[in-house]
Structure formats: structure tokens, C-alpha cells
Amino acid sequence: MAMEVGFLGLGIMGKAMATNLLRNGFKVTVWNRTLSKCDELVEHGASIGETPAAVAKKCKCIIAMLSDPSAALSVVFDKDGVLEEICHGKGYIDMSTVDADTSLKISEAIISKGGHFLEAPVSGSKKPAEDGQLVILAAGEKALYEEAILAFNVLGKKSFFLGQVGNGAKMKLVVNMIMGSMMNAFSEGLVLAGNSGLDPHTLLDVLDLGAIANPMFKLKGPTMIQSSYSPAFPLKHQQKDMRLALALGDENAVSMPVAAAANEAFKKARSLGLGDLDFSAVHETVKDLHYPS
Amino acid sequence: MAMEVGFLGLGIMGKAMATNLLRNGFKVTVWNRTLSKCDELVEHGASIGETPAAVAKKCKCIIAMLSDPSAALSVVFDKDGVLEEICHGKGYIDMSTVDADTSLKISEAIISKGGHFLEAPVSGSKKPAEDGQLVILAAGEKALYEEAILAFNVLGKKSFFLGQVGNGAKMKLVVNMIMGSMMNAFSEGLVLAGNSGLDPHTLLDVLDLGAIANPMFKLKGPTMIQSSYSPAFPLKHQQKDMRLALALGDENAVSMPVAAAANEAFKKARSLGLGDLDFSAVHETVKDLHYPS
Amino acid sequence: MAMEVGFLGLGIMGKAMATNLLRNGFKVTVWNRTLSKCDELVEHGASIGETPAAVAKKCKCIIAMLSDPSAALSVVFDKDGVLEEICHGKGYIDMSTVDADTSLKISEAIISKGGHFLEAPVSGSKKPAEDGQLVILAAGEKALYEEAILAFNVLGKKSFFLGQVGNGAKMKLVVNMIMGSMMNAFSEGLVLAGNSGLDPHTLLDVLDLGAIANPMFKLKGPTMIQSSYSPAFPLKHQQKDMRLALALGDENAVSMPVAAAANEAFKKARSLGLGDLDFSAVHETVKDLHYPS
Amino acid sequence: MAMEVGFLGLGIMGKAMATNLLRNGFKVTVWNRTLSKCDELVEHGASIGETPAAVAKKCKCIIAMLSDPSAALSVVFDKDGVLEEICHGKGYIDMSTVDADTSLKISEAIISKGGHFLEAPVSGSKKPAEDGQLVILAAGEKALYEEAILAFNVLGKKSFFLGQVGNGAKMKLVVNMIMGSMMNAFSEGLVLAGNSGLDPHTLLDVLDLGAIANPMFKLKGPTMIQSSYSPAFPLKHQQKDMRLALALGDENAVSMPVAAAANEAFKKARSLGLGDLDFSAVHETVKDLHYPS
Incomplete structure (x- = not known):
């Protein structure tokens, strides 16, 4: 029998992820701040929940994929939020990228x-979200991780259980810090x-052709040479992650x-x-800048 | 008919490269400062030249693979060196890693x-030298590059012609600079x-599993975690390349x-x-060092 | 007629400052967490307040000189704190070094x-505290600054009014950031x-003898050469100020x-x-460290 | 009886220094590449030498103050250079700022x-050159230093003997490196x-008013705030000294x-x-630069 999950947040990432769950036989009840964004998911078989609380009431397991810490806090703590209906036996999985403190507060x-x-x-x-090829950095309650593994197998190519709450956020910071330094070296x-x-x-x-060949250089190099920085990962978010990683250090x-x-x-x-712009725009700082005369 | 080439320098790299040439049907005359190192190559069908000059006299095309700039200069300029016999119609290909100035002087x-x-x-x-999987960064005379392409195809998986003498050395510095910064970010x-x-x-x-996956992280990571730094590329050489790349900047x-x-x-x-030690030993500087009390 | 002031906090700095006020004719009521520290001040003519609230009740103007943000918050917000008795017509001057947020909260x-x-x-x-040679970086209500100027003239050689609350803290961070970078350059x-x-x-x-001669180099240089770092300004506090200055940036x-x-x-x-140790101990990081074999 | 010295190089610094020697009773024979620049010195009582060699022939002690290493080498090694007439019993004092290698070669x-x-x-x-307030960083032969001390006392407020040739150049690099880092911290x-x-x-x-007060901040600060960078010490020379100090490191x-x-x-x-521009123009790199759209 198909597992039933709630899904909060249908941005670029969330929409792709919820669609993948539907395609793989999950029953999904979706909610989004702008409810009209749910329509496309309904065509794929989703139900709609009017509020985060409504979704939490209906489903045993709720996944959230919000854009930032304040949205992640809002769907839990605000009126009609998850907290009003979460109870014994229900699981809440926040897949948003937030700092360890936010995560801990929700936990x-x-x-x-x-x-x-x-x-x-x-x-x-x-x-990767569309292709079900994400890498999932889970932390918190092991039992819930094991329950969620079927869903994770649909959403990602690999999932990790990293121990206590906060470790998922930390792991992501470490990876993004290395990535940011590499982008600078490359530039x-x-x-x-x-x-x-x-x-x-x-x-x-x-x-x-060499020992440091990697998908990022291959993907970003040609557009960087053209000074084209259409944002896949905005520079200000990369800088924020560098700051948080340095703070962790x-x-x-x-x-x-x-x-x-x-x-x-x-x-x-x-x-x-x-x-x-895209974080690869740091390339511009290395170039000869014009000095305003 | 097989091409005849001279090969100067049978260190770890040179020996592997000369062996590959022999296995692929080239006639090779080898020389090494310690001549006894030539014996193994003779078993594979190589001839021996007594001096760099003798090799240059015998062969139309001479390849050199020496350990450092002073050795690279020595085989050309010293007594019984290449310069005594090089003449119109002969080609000299220096595959050693040297700075642009040394290269220019030899050129x-x-x-x-x-x-x-x-x-x-x-x-x-x-x-990669043993497997004929090197990447060759050639610069200088285009006509000689075209003559040498058959040999390069045996020695490497890919060769580039980069224009004027010095550009091969510069390209290598740029790559090694990126690599050195990445190794620090990784550490x-x-x-x-x-x-x-x-x-x-x-x-x-x-x-x-992610966008910055690369062979170096995969290869070096496990040994770095064990604080094991058996030298594949000595740290002092990596630092020298960083210094030269910064000087180029x-x-x-x-x-x-x-x-x-x-x-x-x-x-x-x-x-x-x-x-x-291996350049990955820079990892130790990031760790908590002991303060001598 | 002598002005009457309350003085909260009799650490190294506070004791010297309160003593200076007494010597210059101010009537001072002191309080310290460990009340016995008040005795020496009493010998110089001070009265004792049993609690911060008691001091605030008695005096029109209260000066605080606490060791850190949590102590600064505690004397205001805790039971028997300043907040219980502060009222219309009374002035509170916090001379502790705290971040802008703490300052704003108290304000x-x-x-x-x-x-x-x-x-x-x-x-x-x-x-400088003992000699009345401090430099005072005041910010907040201009009228209170003007009332306090007589006290400031006793405590310091110069005082500045820097505008809105937070600017005093920021100015101190900027100065300490320059100082920290200079200490590294010097090391x-x-x-x-x-x-x-x-x-x-x-x-x-x-x-x-040159253009960059300054008291810090003159004072710290000889002890640094001897690897002697008796803490005048602890390194961890200097590093915290660097971190906060970078965050401000x-x-x-x-x-x-x-x-x-x-x-x-x-x-x-x-x-x-x-x-x-003293912040000049950063000198040790530049020296050849011992590598634990 | 007044000491007789030769003086090579009458740029901004050299002219001021030679004038000071004349004013203090030294007999001075001057030479400059553009001989007309000697006229003003002649009015103060100087003799003229037609070539560096002529000055070296006439004087027991020759001081040089040239603009850069190539000029410093030229007056010694070129035709009609000092080397043609220097001999036993004569002393040559090069006060130019050159690298240790150039110094050693001349030595x-x-x-x-x-x-x-x-x-x-x-x-x-x-x-300071005009006021006889230079700081002199001498190295080489101690006996010559002792002979020159009367002249040094006229030219500078303090002179140091630093040991072997090269140490003067090195000391200057260390000081300029600290100065360059401080200028950045200040900016x-x-x-x-x-x-x-x-x-x-x-x-x-x-x-x-504080522990890091120094003449450079006081002198440069006001002009830096006005983005005015009239060159006292050109930025490219400061950067060259940073590079050489890092190379020494x-x-x-x-x-x-x-x-x-x-x-x-x-x-x-x-x-x-x-x-x-002046080295203080590094201030501009810290400001918000305009991004060329």
C-alpha cells in the first residue's frame, strides 16, 4: 500500500520533489503559501491541504521544503501551522536548508x-531534484529516517543519516564552504x-582531463568565460554559507x-x-575592475 | 617504417614513457646520467647513447624528461650535451617541468x-605515464608538434599545442595553482x-556524489584522514608552483x-x-598544532 | 556642589575609575557583585549600595563598568536590577565594552x-584608567552626554559623542580591528x-624612529621577543572583536x-x-611551530 | 680638517643630502647623470666630477644615492664608472634602496x-632628508661605517650598523612590509x-589618542578620506617591497x-x-568599486 505524505512548499525544488513522489506511487497532500501553485500537482494526482496544520492533521509524515529559515519557522509556529496538529506518532521532515539553530528550534x-x-x-x-538524484543529509531521529527511506530513495540517489539534529546543516555548510573556495580558485x-x-x-x-576534473568546473567554466551568471545558486547565499561555515570554525x-x-x-x-547573480560571478572580482575616475 | 627517437632521462616518468614508445613500435635510443638504468630499456629493445650529444647525433628527434631545470639545462649546455650535435633538421622536445625562462633559454x-x-x-x-594517459602541454614550433604527434599519442591521452614557448610551463602553473588552493579548501x-x-x-x-566530486579528493581523502602523506607530489614542489603562479600574476x-x-x-x-611529504600534508597545518610549552 | 553618581562594577577598570571620581570631589555610591570589593572605595569616601536597584534609587546618574555583555545585562534586568528603580530624570551610562545589540537592548x-x-x-x-587618561566613546542621548561631561573629564583625557546608540560599540570595534591586524603585521x-x-x-x-612608530610596538615588542605574554588584553577577546568587526563589514x-x-x-x-594570554601571543603562530611526530 | 666626499646622484633625496653635507663643512664633489643638476650644489660650494670614475679618482670616500638597482649598477660597472678608479684605501657607500643581490654584486x-x-x-x-633626520641602515665593512659616522650624523638622526652586506636591504624590507600591512588595516x-x-x-x-597612534595614520588619514593620493611613496614600489619581503619569507x-x-x-x-599614486591609494580597493555593466 502506498505511503501517504504531506508536502509543504512547492518552489522550484519542492515542486520537482513532490512530483517525483507522486510518479512513484506515493499519495501526496500538498500545501503552498500561494495555493494556486498546487494546481499542477493536483493534475498529477495530489490532494490539497488548506493550511500546514490541515496537512499535518491528515498525514502521518510531513515533508517541508521551504526557501529559508523564516519560512521554515513560519509553517511550524504561525497560526494554522504544523505545531497545532503534530502529535504522537507523526513525523516531520524538514528538507529546507536552514542553520543548525533554526533546525534545533523546530526539532x-x-x-x-x-x-x-x-x-x-x-x-x-x-x-537533480527533477531527476530524483539529490543527495540527502538527514539527522535527528533514526527511526523516522528509517521510515522515510522509501521516500528518500525516490527523491535522491543517496541519503545519509548523520546523527543528531544540526549535523545535516553542518555537513551542508562544510560542502558549500569547500565549493566556494574552489570557485574562487577556479576564477x-x-x-x-x-x-x-x-x-x-x-x-x-x-x-x-586531470586529477581535479569536476562537474562544477565543466558546467560553470564556459558561462563564466562569457561573463554569464544566470543564478543557479545565488552569490549572496553562497557568501552566507561561507560566513556560517567560518562561524562554525x-x-x-x-x-x-x-x-x-x-x-x-x-x-x-x-x-x-x-x-x-550566480555564485560564479565572484569571477568578476578577479578581473581588472574599472576604477571610477 | 617506425620513427626513431632519442630519449634523455630515465627517472620514474622517463622510464615509463620510453617503455611505452618501445612497446608501440618506435625505435628508441636512450641515455641516462646513471647509464645502468638503461639496461631495463635495452631488454625492451632500446639502443644506448653514451652521451646526450651521441643521442642527438644519431636521432632526428630527441625527447628529454629530466627532473628539474638544472638537469634540463645540463643535458643541453654541458660538455657532450645536445647542443654539440643539434643541427638543421633535428627536433628537440623537452617534456621536463621547468619554468618559462629555462624553457626559453634552451629554445x-x-x-x-x-x-x-x-x-x-x-x-x-x-x-598515467605507465598507462600512456598523460596530458601533454606543448608549445613552440608547430611543425615539430605535428611531427611529434604520433609519439604524443602513445605517451598521452591528449596533447595540446599552446603557441609560443613558455605557454606550456604557464598552463601547468595555472593548473597546479588551482590544485593547490583546492587541496587547502579540502583540508x-x-x-x-x-x-x-x-x-x-x-x-x-x-x-x-556532488558537483565538486573529483579524482584528487577521492584518491587523497582516505590517506589524509589517516595522516598518511607518502609523497606523490612533494609539498615543496607544490609550494614552488604556487609561488611561481603568484609571480606570474x-x-x-x-x-x-x-x-x-x-x-x-x-x-x-x-x-x-x-x-x-606529499602536498596533501598541508592538512596538518589546519589541525590543532601542539604548542611547545 | 559635588555631583552624586552611582558606580556599578569594581573590577580592575571600575575600581580605578570610581577612585578617580572620588579624588576629584564626586560623591560616589558603589556596588559590586562581591560587595567586599567596595571596602577600599569606602576608605576613599564612597557609600555602598546593596543592590543595583538601591544605587539607582539613590543616584540621579549611574555609571556601569562591567566585564562583559551578560554582566551588563544582568545588573539591569535581573531581580534588584537597575530597571526596578530607573525613572524619569535619571541617567544610566554603560561604559562596559559590549556589542551594539546588547547596548540597544539596555537602551x-x-x-x-x-x-x-x-x-x-x-x-x-x-x-590609563588609573591616570584618568581613558578615551571615551559615547553615544546615545546628547543631553545626558553633556551632563556627564564633568565626570568624563575626570575619567578620560578626551571624550567623543558619536551619535546614536551602537556607534560607541562600533567605533571601538573598528579601532580594535586595526589594532589586531597591526599586531599580526608586527609579529x-x-x-x-x-x-x-x-x-x-x-x-x-x-x-x-620611523613613520609607523607607535606606543603598542614600543610596549609589546620587548616582551614579545621574550615570548612573554602576560595578559593585558586577552587574545580571545581580541579575536572576538575581530570577528564582530568582520560581521559589521x-x-x-x-x-x-x-x-x-x-x-x-x-x-x-x-x-x-x-x-x-595577551593578544600579542599571536606572535607564536608565526614562529616555527613544532610538528608533533 | 673637513672630510672630502664624493656624491653620486642628485635626485630629490641626493640633492638634499649633499646640501646637508656642504652646510656642515664637508667638501663635496658631486656628479649627476644630467650634469646641469649639479649647478645648485656648486652655489653651495660643491665641486663637480665629470664622471663617476672622476669622482672616485678624486675622493677617498664616495657616497651614491641612485633611484633604482639599474642606476646603482650603472654608476659602478659602466664605462667611466666607479670601478675604473676604486682602489685600495677608498670607500664606496651605496645609500640607494636596492635588493640584497644588487648590493652584493656591487660589494x-x-x-x-x-x-x-x-x-x-x-x-x-x-x-627628513632635508632636515638631516633620516634613519640609516648600514651594513658591510665595520671600519668604513666608523669612518662614515661623521657624515651619517649629518645626514640622519640615527644610524645602525647591521652586519653583513644585504642586512640593510633586508631590514628596510621588513619595515616596509609592516608599513604596507598597516596601511591596508588602516584603509x-x-x-x-x-x-x-x-x-x-x-x-x-x-x-x-590611543596605543596605535603613529605618524603615518596622522599624516595620510586626512588625504585618504579626500581620496587624494599625491605620491610620496608610489604604490607600485610598496607592492614591490611586499613581494620581496614575502620572497625573503x-x-x-x-x-x-x-x-x-x-x-x-x-x-x-x-x-x-x-x-x-601614493601607496595609500590601496584605500580605493576597499571602497565599493563600480562594476562595469
Whole structure:
């Protein structure tokens, strides 16, 4: 018999994920702040819940995929929020990318009502979400993780259980910190190549054949050379993750000079007005900037 | 009819490369400073030249694979060196990793005698050399490159012609600079994960599934977690390449704050006595060091 | 007629400041968490208040000099705190070093009761406090600043009115950030001199004659050369101020790569266990550290 | 009886220094590449030498103050250079700012002819040169230093003997490195203050009253706030000194992350076209740059 799940949040990611659940035989009750966004899901067989509370009342397991910490808090704590109906025997899985503190706050509230909680941020953006190829970084109650594994197998190519609440958020920060530093190293290399008389396209070809070949260089390199930065992952979000990763290092007395230098470059990019572009736009800070005379 | 080539330098890389040429039907005359190292190649069908000059006299095309700039200069300029016999119609291909200045000096000497010159440093170490899977970064005379392409196809999976002499060396520096910064970002991530209560092995698994998955993380990660740094690419050489890449940036007014921070970390590693270990030993500088009381 | 002031907090700084007020004809009612610390002040003519509330009830103007944000909040908000007795016509001047948020929280509470508020953190430590040579960075209500100017003239050599609440805290962060970066630059110079065969003492002499001569280099240099770091300003507090200054930059999109590098060096010092020593102990991170074999 | 000295190089610094010697009773024979520049000195009582060789022939002690390493080498090694007439019993004192290698090369040549050599770069620019308030960083032959002390006492407020040739150059690099990092820290502080709603002029006042008060902040601060960078010490020279200091650190395995970050900021300033302005123009790199749309 198909498992029944609630799904809160139908943005780019949430819509793709809920669709995948429906296609794979799950019964899904959806809710979105703008309810009209639910219509397309209904065509695929979804039911609609009028409020987060209504979804929580109807379903034993509720998945949330919200855009940021304030939205994640809002669907739980606001009027008609999840907290009004969560109770013993129900599970709440927050797959939004939030900081460890937000996650902990939601966890405590859910548990205080007798519910079960799992944070499960994902690695991967629109395309992997559509293809069910996300990587899921779950943490919280192991039993709920085991219940959710069927759903996770539909949504992602791999899921990890990382222990206590907060560890999912932390793991994501570590990965994004490495990614941000790499993006800076890559940008510096592209500009150094170009300004030294080498063809940056050839650099891409050489990189792609060697020990540091990776999908990000391959995907972003050609558009970066064209100074095209259509936002897949906005620079301001990448910078925020660098900041949070450095703060995590500060708590644990880990000195990270390369991440710190990368973070300042992302800040410089923000000060140039590039915060809403793709994080690869940090490339612009390495180029010769025009000095306003 | 098989092409005849001279091969100078039978270190780890040179021996593997000369062997590949022999296995693929080339007639090869080898020379090495310690001549006894030639014996194994003779078993595979190689002839021996007593001196670099003797090899240059006998062969139309001479490939050199020496350990460093001073060795690269020595086989050309010393007594019984290549310069004594190089002449119109002969080609000299230096595949050693040297700086652009050394390359240029050799190029000018060869050309002044009527010879042709190609610098062709490689990306890849022992294993790719044995498997004929190097990436070859050639620059200099295009006509010689075209003559050498059959040999390059045996030695590498891909070769590039990059224009004027010096561009091969520069391309290699750019790639190694990106690699060095990435190694630092990776090290910071591993320590941040560990000190924040996450399992670094899980970080490796998560990284390997995402957009920044790359062979270096996969290969080096497990040994770094064990603090094992058997030298594939010595840290002091990586730091030298960072320094040269930063100097190239200095010449061209390219500011590279992330590479600069990575370079200082490699220097710190040198000051800890880690220069002869693998470049991944920069990982140790991120860890909690012991303070000598 | 002498002005009557309350004084909360008799640590190293507070005791010196209250003593100065008494010596200059102010009537002072003191309170300290450990009341016995008040005795010495009583010998100089002070009265004792049993609680912060008692001091606030008795005095028109109350000065606080607490060790950290939590102590600063505690004397206001806890039972028997200032808030119980502050009222229309009374002024509260917090001279503790706290972040802008803490300052704002106290300000709002005081004002909501009809009181007046001034934050007035100081630049200078024990000696300047004793000598009445502090620099006072006041912000909040201008009228209260003007009332307090007689007291400020006794406590400091100079006071500034910086506008709205929070600006005092911010100004102090900016100054401490510059100081922290300078301390790193100085440490790097001392080690570079020593490791390059120059006498660091001579470096001190040369510095003291030039354009960057400053009291800090003159005071700290000789003890740093002896690796002596008796804490005047603990390293962990300096690092906290670097972190807060960088966070202030983050809010305002100011990229500060030198401060960021200095901050990471202070973190490295913390990871070496030097957090409780003087902030000049960052010098140790630049030296050759011992690698635990 | 007055000592007789030769003086080579009458740029801004040299002219002021030679004038001081004349005013203090020294007999001085001057030479300058553009001989007409000698006229003003002749009015003060100087003799003219037609060539460096002529000056060396006439005088027992020759002081040189040239603009850069190539000029310093030229007056010694070129036709009609000092080397043609230097001999046993004569002393050559090069007060130009050159690198250790150039200094060593000149030293060896002078000594090979039986002459004595001292490098003696100075700290201080035009005004201190005119006022006889330079700081002199001498290294080389102690006996010559002792002979020259009367002249040094006229030219500077203090002179140091630092040991072997090269140490003068190194000491100057260390001082300039600290200065360059401080200028960056100062610039970051000015921009952070301004962008956080504080008056940068007040920051200058606060700084000038505290532990890090120094002549450079006091002198440069007001012009930096006005974005006025009339070159006293050109940024490109400051950046060159940072680079050389970092190279000295590289040789001695001293990791200097703050200096490295400062160096990259100076490079960024060069890439903005600010290399010929005063080194304080690095301030512009911290400000919000315009992004060319």
C-alpha cells in the first residue's frame, strides 16, 4: 500500500520533489503559501491541504521544503501551522536548508508535542531534484529516517543519516564552504590564464582531463568565460554559507585562511552589486575592475 | 617504417614513457646520467647513447624528461650535451617541468643551431605515464608538434599545442595553482567536519556524489584522514608552483587572494618540516598544532 | 556642589575609575557583585549600595563598568536590577565594552522607563584608567552626554559623542580591528627579521624612529621577543572583536581581506591554547611551530 | 680638517643630502647623470666630477644615492664608472634602496679592486632628508661605517650598523612590509567606519589618542578620506617591497598570511591603474568599486 505524505512548499525544488513522489506511487497532500501553485500537482494526482496544520492533521509524515529559515519557522509556529496538529506518532521532515539553530528550534517544538523530527537538507539543485538524484543529509531521529527511506530513495540517489539534529546543516555548510573556495580558485585560474596569454577554454579542456576534473568546473567554466551568471545558486547565499561555515570554525577554533579569503572575495562581489547573480560571478572580482575616475 | 627517437632521462616518468614508445613500435635510443638504468630499456629493445650529444647525433628527434631545470639545462649546455650535435633538421622536445625562462633559454640555443624546439610538460604522474594517459602541454614550433604527434599519442591521452614557448610551463602553473588552493579548501573542510562532530569519511562520501566530486579528493581523502602523506607530489614542489603562479600574476597585475592564502599555508607546512611529504600534508597545518610549552 | 553618581562594577577598570571620581570631589555610591570589593572605595569616601536597584534609587546618574555583555545585562534586568528603580530624570551610562545589540537592548529598557541612556565604552586599559587618561566613546542621548561631561573629564583625557546608540560599540570595534591586524603585521615582521639573520631588537629601534612608530610596538615588542605574554588584553577577546568587526563589514558589504587573515591567525592561536594570554601571543603562530611526530 | 666626499646622484633625496653635507663643512664633489643638476650644489660650494670614475679618482670616500638597482649598477660597472678608479684605501657607500643581490654584486666588485664597501639604505623621504633626520641602515665593512659616522650624523638622526652586506636591504624590507600591512588595516578601518555610519575623521581623532597612534595614520588619514593620493611613496614600489619581503619569507620558510593578503590588495590596486599614486591609494580597493555593466 502506498505511503501517504504531506508536502509543504512547492518552489522550484519542492515542486520537482513532490512530483517525483507522486510518479512513484506515493499519495501526496500538498500545501503552498500561494495555493494556486498546487494546481499542477493536483493534475498529477495530489490532494490539497488548506493550511500546514490541515496537512499535518491528515498525514502521518510531513515533508517541508521551504526557501529559508523564516519560512521554515513560519509553517511550524504561525497560526494554522504544523505545531497545532503534530502529535504522537507523526513525523516531520524538514528538507529546507536552514542553520543548525533554526533546525534545533523546530526539532524541540515538534518533539515537545510528541512528534518525531528529522532535518534533511539536500545537496543538488533543480535538475537533480527533477531527476530524483539529490543527495540527502538527514539527522535527528533514526527511526523516522528509517521510515522515510522509501521516500528518500525516490527523491535522491543517496541519503545519509548523520546523527543528531544540526549535523545535516553542518555537513551542508562544510560542502558549500569547500565549493566556494574552489570557485574562487577556479576564477583566479581563469583570469590568470587569460591575462597571461593563454586561452581560458583550453584551460577548461586541460582541467577536465586531470586529477581535479569536476562537474562544477565543466558546467560553470564556459558561462563564466562569457561573463554569464544566470543564478543557479545565488552569490549572496553562497557568501552566507561561507560566513556560517567560518562561524562554525570559530566555535571549534578551526583556523581556515583559504575559506576566509574566499569569503572576503564573495563580500567584494556583493559590494559590486553581484549578490543576486550566480555564485560564479565572484569571477568578476578577479578581473581588472574599472576604477571610477 | 617506425620513427626513431632519442630519449634523455630515465627517472620514474622517463622510464615509463620510453617503455611505452618501445612497446608501440618506435625505435628508441636512450641515455641516462646513471647509464645502468638503461639496461631495463635495452631488454625492451632500446639502443644506448653514451652521451646526450651521441643521442642527438644519431636521432632526428630527441625527447628529454629530466627532473628539474638544472638537469634540463645540463643535458643541453654541458660538455657532450645536445647542443654539440643539434643541427638543421633535428627536433628537440623537452617534456621536463621547468619554468618559462629555462624553457626559453634552451629554445634559443637549439634554434641558434638550426634545430627545432618544443616544450611539452605533462600533467599526470607515474600511473598515467605507465598507462600512456598523460596530458601533454606543448608549445613552440608547430611543425615539430605535428611531427611529434604520433609519439604524443602513445605517451598521452591528449596533447595540446599552446603557441609560443613558455605557454606550456604557464598552463601547468595555472593548473597546479588551482590544485593547490583546492587541496587547502579540502583540508580545511576535513578538519572543520572532524572538529564539528561529523565523520570525515562521510564528508568524502557526500563530496563524491556532488558537483565538486573529483579524482584528487577521492584518491587523497582516505590517506589524509589517516595522516598518511607518502609523497606523490612533494609539498615543496607544490609550494614552488604556487609561488611561481603568484609571480606570474604579479607580472600581469592579477590579484589572487585565495592562492596567496593557500601559498602561505604551504609555507607554514614547510616550516613544520613537511616539505618532502606529499602536498596533501598541508592538512596538518589546519589541525590543532601542539604548542611547545 | 559635588555631583552624586552611582558606580556599578569594581573590577580592575571600575575600581580605578570610581577612585578617580572620588579624588576629584564626586560623591560616589558603589556596588559590586562581591560587595567586599567596595571596602577600599569606602576608605576613599564612597557609600555602598546593596543592590543595583538601591544605587539607582539613590543616584540621579549611574555609571556601569562591567566585564562583559551578560554582566551588563544582568545588573539591569535581573531581580534588584537597575530597571526596578530607573525613572524619569535619571541617567544610566554603560561604559562596559559590549556589542551594539546588547547596548540597544539596555537602551530601550531604560528609555521605556523614562530614563536616559548613554553607552560609553572606553579605549585604554588599567594604567590609563588609573591616570584618568581613558578615551571615551559615547553615544546615545546628547543631553545626558553633556551632563556627564564633568565626570568624563575626570575619567578620560578626551571624550567623543558619536551619535546614536551602537556607534560607541562600533567605533571601538573598528579601532580594535586595526589594532589586531597591526599586531599580526608586527609579529610577522619580528619573525621575518629573526629568521633572516636580523636582530629583532634592532627592528624595534628602527621602527621606533620611523613613520609607523607607535606606543603598542614600543610596549609589546620587548616582551614579545621574550615570548612573554602576560595578559593585558586577552587574545580571545581580541579575536572576538575581530570577528564582530568582520560581521559589521559583512552587514555593510565591506570586504576586509587583511582583517580576515588576521582573524584566522588569532583563531589559530586559540587552537594552540593561547586564548587567555595577551593578544600579542599571536606572535607564536608565526614562529616555527613544532610538528608533533 | 673637513672630510672630502664624493656624491653620486642628485635626485630629490641626493640633492638634499649633499646640501646637508656642504652646510656642515664637508667638501663635496658631486656628479649627476644630467650634469646641469649639479649647478645648485656648486652655489653651495660643491665641486663637480665629470664622471663617476672622476669622482672616485678624486675622493677617498664616495657616497651614491641612485633611484633604482639599474642606476646603482650603472654608476659602478659602466664605462667611466666607479670601478675604473676604486682602489685600495677608498670607500664606496651605496645609500640607494636596492635588493640584497644588487648590493652584493656591487660589494664584490668594489672589494675585488681593494676598495671598501657599505650599503646604507635610508628610512625617510624628502623632508627628513632635508632636515638631516633620516634613519640609516648600514651594513658591510665595520671600519668604513666608523669612518662614515661623521657624515651619517649629518645626514640622519640615527644610524645602525647591521652586519653583513644585504642586512640593510633586508631590514628596510621588513619595515616596509609592516608599513604596507598597516596601511591596508588602516584603509579597511576607514571604509568600515564610513560604511557603518561613523565619521572617518572621528576615527582619526580616536586613533591618534590611543596605543596605535603613529605618524603615518596622522599624516595620510586626512588625504585618504579626500581620496587624494599625491605620491610620496608610489604604490607600485610598496607592492614591490611586499613581494620581496614575502620572497625573503619564502626563503626562510616564514608564513606571513597578513602580509600576503596586503600584497594581493596592492596588486588589485595596480590592476585598477593606481600604481603610480601614493601607496595609500590601496584605500580605493576597499571602497565599493563600480562594476562595469
